[in-house]
Amino acid sequence: xTPSGGTPTGLRPYRPRISTWWWTRKRTYLxxxxxxxxxxxxxxxxxxxVLFLYAVGRGEAAYQRFLDWASSPWVTALNVVALVFxxxxxxxxxSLTPQAMGVRVAGQKVPDFHIIAGQYTGLVVVSGFVLxxxxx
Numbered sequence: 001x002t003p004s005g006g007t008p009t010g011l012r013p014y015r016p017r018i019s020t021w022w023w024t025r026k027r028t029y030l031x032x033x034x035x036x037x038x039x040x041x042x043x044x045x046x047x048x049x050v051l052f053l054y055a056v057g058r059g060e061a062a063y064q065r066f067l068d069w070a071s072s073p074w075v076t077a078l079n080v081v082a083l084v085f086x087x088x089x090x091x092x093x094x095s096l097t098p099q100a101m102g103v104r105v106a107g108q109k110v111p112d113f114h115i116i117a118g119q120y121t122g123l124v125v126v127s128g129f130v131l132x133x134x135x136x
Contacts, residue, residue, distance in 0.1 A: 031092065038089035041082035048079070094119045 023029040048070075055066035069075065097119060098112035 034085070034088060035092045038085035041085035042089060044078065044082050045086060090123070 023033045052066060052070075055062045070079075094116050098115045101115070103110040103115060
């Protein structure tokens with residue numbers, strides 16, 4: 001190392017300029033970045049649910065204030081955007097699961113389609129049960 005902080009030969013290494021938007025040029029990179037971004041909206045849904053439960057636990061007046069706040073246009077818009085990102089997160093997560101877990105039955109690998117179909121079946125069953133609980 002030289003005292004000036006340069007290289008011993010005085011030459012600088014070649015570093016090509018990379019655009020800030022490099023990830024938009026290839027679909028797989030774009031989906032990866034959007035999936036990572038979706039975690040922010042997953043966190044928003046968790047915060048929203050905690051606020052909802054807190055309001056319900058505080059009584060009728062707090063619940064009504066929460067509903068008034070939640071029906072404002074910006075919260076509604078944020079929830080719609082969050083729903084789109086949560087759906088993207090779900091679809092990409094379900095499609096990646098067979099790569100993360102090798103399920104074997106009777107010594108043979110279960111086809112990826114069966115693992116993904118099982119996840120969607122579970123999602124539909126649980127969602128249907130929650131819908132039944134809420135609407136009864």
